[in-house]
Amino acid sequence: MSESEGVVDRELTMSRAMVESIAHEMRENEEVFYMGEDVADYGGIFDSTQGLLDEFGRDRIMDVPISETAYLGAAVGAAQEGMRPIAELMFADFFGVAMDQIYNQLAKNTYMSGGNVNVPLVLTAAVGGTYNDAAQHSQTLYGTFAHVPGLKLVVPSTAYDAKGLMHNAIRDDDPVMYLFHKRLMGIGWMPAPDGPKTPVPETDYTIPFGSADVKREGDDVTVVTLGLHVHRALDAAESLAAEGIDAEVVDLRSLVPLDTETVLESVRKTGRLVVVDEDYRSFGVTGEIIARVADRDLDALDAVERVAVPDVPIPYARPMENEVIPDADDIEERVRAVLSAE
């Protein structure tokens, strides 16, 4: 049973849960501030800052020029002075504009200073496709950022997790990339599946990074995934249950640090591993998870499969986008494949 069930009656969308934790941290600590494109008056294109301007004003909820290198780098500088900035970029696809500030400054200054400098910064951005916005607005890029040492990387899939992970992210003394999937936020113009809206306690609580969550228990196969695809894997598991296949769904919740133990524990029980990711297949999350399990306990593995975006940019037209972004049917098919591999 997921830890988020049965906590309280009150249900929130994922965006409301995120905003609630940000507001709490801002009340507790005046060094926390939020800056980004369209985060003040608009409230965040994906509702990530709805209502915060009213309470905290422009000094602490800052709209910025479209100058990613400047404001993301400024966030690094403010963090190194001991402030706790949250900097939002509306699409993860846009990080490339400011990549040096991210992968050479933000990620490495702690190390290069021998630990004498630290960067308590939260970088937030929307990720993901499934709404036909083509190759420059639909990427997840989990692997790109998880690949660079020095960045913690968090991907919530439910409102409960979103709040607890955000509390943790803001309090963390290291840089944290907090990537939220547009399709899970509960935005008016982009319907979410039912899953991400969950009960959320009103009080603050943290979810430690590196603690994967078993969102569904099962004995036959382990499905490891994150973000939107937690919900697609759960849908697949329900369909498979009707065929008598009992799938366990592990939600990683953070990629750095990665909870290899929970994955291993599940694979030792089921013997079969399917890794599902919305990022590109090669050199990414799927390969990493399989490699870690193989490294640690090859004997536990009877069969593995991976489900990810083939190595193509995300296409615009619906039939092609549906082809490359994994859906529940793709997950079911690969689960059946690992079960028939013996």
Added chain:
Amino acid sequence: MVSVGKMRELYADMVTARYYEERLQEEYLEGKQPAFDISAGPIPGELHLAAGQEAAAAGVCHHLRPDDTVTAPHRPHHVAIAKGVDLKRMTAEIFGRKTGLGKGKGGHMHLFDPDVNFACSGIIAEGCPPAAGAALAAKKRNEDAVAVAFLGEGAIDQGAFLESLNFASVHDLPVVFVVEDNDWAISMPKERVTDVEDGSDRAAGFDMPGVRVDRDDALAVYEAAGEAVGRARDRNGPTLLEVQVHRRMGHFMGDPQAYRSDEDEEAALARDSIDRLESELRDHGVDDDGLAGIREDAEARVEEAIAWAKEQPQPAPEDAHDDVFVNPPSGVTTDEPEFELAEVNGDE
């Protein structure tokens, strides 16, 4: 002095662009109502319309030849029309069809028509460096082609833009940077994101002319752009040209614009480059029938393009795997895993 014939051409492109966007808006909203769902309906994804910005596109592009290069931002339709992009195939691309300019892979923010050297990008200011590169190619080949980068006023704080100005200036490249100032970068009014009132002042820091046309006047744009493009073509270096336009709609279709005052929206709607040019044409003897004739031709052209596009086939799902490379490495396919570790005999 702009000839009446040229005025009629400018007007034709402007009313084509305006009507095109009105029709796209109708088509886009089909199936997305009553609860707006961005992923429903016949036109996928986001749609950024440029109604109110036609004068900038027409006034500049009427100096360009097919071999001149244009890069446009995420709001590209009016520029594409003025540059002579194939309207039918562009429309098919916007509808996500197989015969579209990009076979349905790019969509409305990513239109590429090499026949008229047109390209665009969905990332702010990132069309500026490639435009400088096209100009560099022309210079190296000793050709008199020029390049034009269009960008919004929200992009003038971006590194790619500022670096391109410097690069173009130090290499004397035949390029014109055209800033379409519609006052808004999504929800951010320009006075809150830049400390210069006129974006064209940025040119001073790069030793190039900075020119601003402070009204939605296609004829004034045409004249200013003529100097800038002529300067580039005559190998006298780059120019930064800013044109005041207006934004009649939200940043994207579905943008509720809660951040924008009613007065600002009404003021934008009240000043219209198309009305302005109509009165100029009337002053030069073009009567109602003459204007109506141009508009009817434009509307017919748009309707034909939309009807054609809607008849075009959808791409096949498996088409997604083509075109990653023009020279695909042998043995690499994207539609099957490169390897399948289907069974690990760990227990044996």
